[in-house]
Amino acid sequence: MQIINTITPDYRSYLSKEEIAAIEHEAGIMETREAAGIEALKVVQKHRGWISDDSLYAIAQLLNMSAAELDGVATFYNLIYRQQVGRYVIHICNSISCHLTGYQQVLQAIKAHLGIDYGQTTADGLFTLLSNACLGGCDKAPVMMIGEQHYQYLTPEKAVEILEKIAAGAGTENYLPSFFSEDEGKRDGGRENKTRSRDYLDDDDVAGEISEMELSDD
Structure with a gap:
């Protein structure tokens, strides 16, 4: 029987300081942290172009909510991309x-x-x-x-x-830089490449x- 080890990233090492600060700002003006879910997804997507599974887990951890609950928010809102998209x-x-x-x-x-x-x-x-x-x-x-x-x-x-x-x-x-690649993000531990800003x-x-x-x- 094959055993699959699932690694959930720690949001403090996965998300950038700018992303965390922006998400905390949104959480601070909501009645509950969970209510900031959609805005938190927007913050990370603005930097990374889409919401990978690792991004979803990291955001959910920061907001103290389940990944399943946050995924429900992400899949309901058609301007959140759960697959890699173009520029x-x-x-x-x-x-x-x-x-x-x-x-x-x-x-x-x-x-x-x-x-x-x-x-x-x-x-x-x-x-x-x-x-x-x-x-x-x-x-x-x-x-x-x-x-x-x-x-x-x-x-x-x-x-x-x-x-x-x-x-x-x-x-x-090069419209789709390699650090948008989920596979590459996993190779480097999901930290350096995937926390670089998409602002440019x-x-x-x-x-x-x-x-x-x-x-x-x-």
């Missing part, structure tokens, strides 16, 4: 309003341009494509969100132009610079 996550709204205003054509143009389907990431690690039940822009459909930036009144051509401009402004060939990859400002003015028809 830019594209959320395509597939609500009835978007379906009625050309969602399918926009989606097919994005898939063809990137060469990926839902749940997949481009080979260079730049884009991940996901669906979203509603992005709150029914009067401006079709809509997609990249990072924190919403793009409205989409057409297939406009969607592709947005992606091209983001890719052109990304400014690096947090490029919502790049996406945000692509305004509707720049993309408007001449």
